[in-house]
Amino acid sequence: MEGVMQTETKIRAESGIESGPRGPGCSLRNFACEQNLLSRPDGSASFLQGDTSVLAGVYGPAEVKVSKEIFNKATLEVNLRPKIGLPGVAEKSRERLIRNTCEAVVLGALHPRTSITVVLQVVSDAGSLLACCLNAACMALVDAGVPMRALFCGVTCALDSDGTLLLDPTAKQEKEARAVLTFALDSVERKLLMSTTKGLYSDAELQQCLAAAQAASQHVFRFYRESLQRRYSKS
Amino acid sequence: MKETPLSNCERRFLLRAIEEKKRLDGRQTYDYRNIKISFGTDYGCCTVELGKTRVLGQVSCELVSPKLNRATEGILFFNLELSQMAAPAFEPGRQSDLLVKLNRLLERCLRNSKCIDTESLCVVAGEKVWQIRVDLHLLNHDGNIIDAASIAAIVALCHFRRPDVSVQGDEVTLYTLEERDPVPLSIHHMPICVSFAFFQQGTYLLVDPNEREERVMDGLLVIAMNKHREICTIQSSGGIMLLKDQVLRCSKIAGVKVAEITELIQKALANDQKVRKEGGKFGFAESIANQRITAFRMEKAPIDTSDVEEKAEEIISEAEPPSEVVSKPVLWTPGTAQIGEGIENSWGDLEDSEKEDEDEGGSDEAIILDSIKMDTGEVSNIGSQDAPIVLSDSEEEEMIILEPDKNPKKIRTQTISATQVKAPSKKPVKKRKKKRAAN
Numbered sequence: 001m002e003g004v005m006q007t008e009t010k011i012r013a014e015s016g017i018e019s020g021p022r023g024p025g026c027s028l029r030n031f032a033c034e035q036n037l038l039s040r041p042d043g044s045a046s047f048l049q050g051d052t053s054v055l056a057g058v059y060g061p062a063e064v065k066v067s068k069e070i071f072n073k074a075t076l077e078v079n080l081r082p083k084i085g086l087p088g089v090a091e092k093s094r095e096r097l098i099r100n101t102c103e104a105v106v107l108g109a110l111h112p113r114t115s116i117t118v119v120l121q122v123v124s125d126a127g128s129l130l131a132c133c134l135n136a137a138c139m140a141l142v143d144a145g146v147p148m149r150a151l152f153c154g155v156t157c158a159l160d161s162d163g164t165l166l167l168d169p170t171a172k173q174e175k176e177a178r179a180v181l182t183f184a185l186d187s188v189e190r191k192l193l194m195s196t197t198k199g200l201y202s203d204a205e206l207q208q209c210l211a212a213a214q215a216a217s218q219h220v221f222r223f224y225r226e227s228l229q230r231r232y233s234k235s
Numbered sequence: 236m237k238e239t240p241l242s243n244c245e246r247r248f249l250l251r252a253i254e255e256k257k258r259l260d261g262r263q264t265y266d267y268r269n270i271k272i273s274f275g276t277d278y279g280c281c282t283v284e285l286g287k288t289r290v291l292g293q294v295s296c297e298l299v300s301p302k303l304n305r306a307t308e309g310i311l312f313f314n315l316e317l318s319q320m321a322a323p324a325f326e327p328g329r330q331s332d333l334l335v336k337l338n339r340l341l342e343r344c345l346r347n348s349k350c351i352d353t354e355s356l357c358v359v360a361g362e363k364v365w366q367i368r369v370d371l372h373l374l375n376h377d378g379n380i381i382d383a384a385s386i387a388a389i390v391a392l393c394h395f396r397r398p399d400v401s402v403q404g405d406e407v408t409l410y411t412l413e414e415r416d417p418v419p420l421s422i423h424h425m426p427i428c429v430s431f432a433f434f435q436q437g438t439y440l441l442v443d444p445n446e447r448e449e450r451v452m453d454g455l456l457v458i459a460m461n462k463h464r465e466i467c468t469i470q471s472s473g474g475i476m477l478l479k480d481q482v483l484r485c486s487k488i489a490g491v492k493v494a495e496i497t498e499l500i501q502k503a504l505a506n507d508q509k510v511r512k513e514g515g516k517f518g519f520a521e522s523i524a525n526q527r528i529t530a531f532r533m534e535k536a537p538i539d540t541s542d543v544e545e546k547a548e549e550i551i552s553e554a555e556p557p558s559e560v561v562s563k564p565v566l567w568t569p570g571t572a573q574i575g576e577g578i579e580n581s582w583g584d585l586e587d588s589e590k591e592d593e594d595e596g597g598s599d600e601a602i603i604l605d606s607i608k609m610d611t612g613e614v615s616n617i618g619s620q621d622a623p624i625v626l627s628d629s630e631e632e633e634m635i636i637l638e639p640d641k642n643p644k645k646i647r648t649q650t651i652s653a654t655q656v657k658a659p660s661k662k663p664v665k666k667r668k669k670k671r672a673a674n
Contacts, residue, residue, distance in 0.1 A: 026537070026538050027535050027536060027537040027538060028535065028538065030520065030532065030533065030534055031532065031533040032531070032532040032533070033530070034523050034527065034530040034531075035529045036529050037529070038289065038320065039287045039377060040321060040375050040377070041375075051518060053275070053519050055291075055374060056320075057319075057320025057374075059320075062236050062323065063236050063237060079319055079327065081372065083293045083372070084293055085368075085370070119318060119319045119320035121291065123291060123519060124277060124518075124519065126276070165540060165543070167538055207546070207547035207550050207551055208543045210547075211540075211542075211543045211546040211547055211550075212543045215538050215543070216538045219533075219536045219538065223533045226531060226533070227531035230528060230531050231528055231529055231531075
């Protein structure tokens with residue numbers, strides 16, 4: 001175990017980025033999550049995947065403007081802020097993807113005419129940003145106590161030029177990949193909630209990536225479970 | 236979202252406590268909250284926590300052409316954002332006053348004090364200079380945003396490294412991060428803001444007010460100073476009238492506090508530099524307190540993807556092949572084409588359409604995708620065939636309850652092609668209507 005830790009640190013020193021010897025078998029980077037770290041939002045979580053880090057804050061169910069209220073369920077709003085510069089079109093499209101995922105999972109019917117706001121702040125981007133945002137949003141919703149029918153997680157796959165599948169790619173791997181696919185999967189049956197892809201791939205490759213993402217999501221959900229078990233271990 | 240109003244008894248309680256020299260968190264009058272500084276993996280990224288107030292700062296640089304009247308100086312740009320997660324009242328469109336005030340104060344503190352040497356940011360006079368951009372994001376609002384923001388800004392600027400540039404005659408070479416080590420900015424001094432909150436028309440004073448104390452204060456005095464006891468900016472807001480010796484006393488306190496904070500900043504910067512040099516782990520992942528019960532970590536997890544190909548093949552073989560899309564575009568005139576059949580005009584006679592609405596009411600919910608063809612002849616048949624079931628002695632004769640599955644068979648005249656090309660089929664309908672309007 002120590003030997004592994006030392007090699008990790010050496011590689012970090014060279015490139016500063018955890019590209020690591022992840023070899024032929026795919027692997028997910030180091031995960032870390034901290035919940036309830038902000039005092040003002042109802043729920044907050046910071047999710048780290050390797051060097052990618054996203055901070056999420058959730059307010060809700062709270063008051064909603066009359067123009068935005070929905071009579072029979074909660075209005076879900078997602079706000080994604082980049083670290084540098086003003087938010088642009090890419091952020092808007094990611095917000096929509098995250099909102100669609102959350103709406104499929106959050107039991108909005110229990111809180112009609114209220115608003116649930118998820119605010120995401122990119123703290124550092126080193127690849128797989130959308131997946132990290134989804135994971136942070138899920139943990140923050142759990143911390144806020146928003147009722148959900150399932151948990152969800154985000155997994156990113158990259159296909160490089162010779163068809164090798166890479167899970168949880170770094171920024172460098174994403175740039176050199178032929179296609180990058182991000183999936184949001186739910187925790188009950190690991191079904192697909194949302195998918196967004198960029199690049200060229202065949203339908204066989206799509207199904208392979210989806211199957212690999214489902215295998216990876218098992219680990220992410222295990223991480224959620226252990227993290228929450230630790231949190232509620234002393235009550 | 237509206238801000239939670241402060242209750243009168245809370246306000247009275249806070250003011251009475253301040254009169255008795257007591258603060259809610261147990262601090263003394265001149266005490267600062269705990270300051271925690273942590274750095275990210277990229278240069279120029281830092282998080283500052285002043286008690287529970289949290290600010291994230293990031294510095295970035297870009298080569299641009301200089302301003303016309305300052306051809307040999309680089310450009311500094313500061314942007315403080317009050318994120319919506321910091322407080323429920325901070326909505327994206329609705330925070331102008333406070334935001335402008337904080338941004339202006341930050342600019343005066345850092346730009347007008349000339350703490351950064353802008354001449355050193357010049358690459359080619361009149362053509363290329365460095366534009367340094369400092370983005371600060373407030374993540375949690377527990378009072379005293381300006382102090383935390385100024386600390387975050389100066390720490391991020393000191394931590395930042397810009398790419399190295401060399402000029403040889405007319406040739407300018409910009410080295411990437413791999414070729415040459417990046418170069419720090421040249422910073423003359425570190426101005427830090429210290430806030431003083433005044434209560435009861437200037438009688439009582441508190442340093443580093445937290446959010447509750449800020450709500451009940453009468454006025455705020457902000458003094459930006461560096462460790463050489465030079466005042467960079469001073470601002471008094473809230474309309475309180477201060478005596479000269481009060482202001483002088485505050486500046487003395489500020490001097491002491493700034494010296495302490497500067498020492499803390501330099502220790503944090505030295506620490507981070509040491510860790511990076513020795514090749515240890517750095518970044519936000521390391522600053523997550525492991526002992527906390529709310530924090531959890533998992534090491535690298537290998538995933539077994541050996542059966543992925545078999546699973547994929549299974550799914551593809553079991554899936555139905557994609558349906559053939561029939562699309563035969565018809566070109567009417569250059570610029571007008573049609574795919575599929577459009578739906579019939581549903582703006583028939585108004586009297587008939589009322590009846591149709593009642594009849595169609597039930598079926599609309601049943602058929603979501605199919606377009607409904609309003610053929611008046613057919614509908615009137617339906618009206619007479621179904622025996623109207625009158626549930627009450629209502630005088631409204633139009634209350635007819637139909638069995639929903641009878642209608643779809645009659646009204647579904649559109650073939651599958653219509654459902655697939657529903658969107659484009661709407662266009663020719665619109666065009667036809669326009670032609671009618673023109674005529």
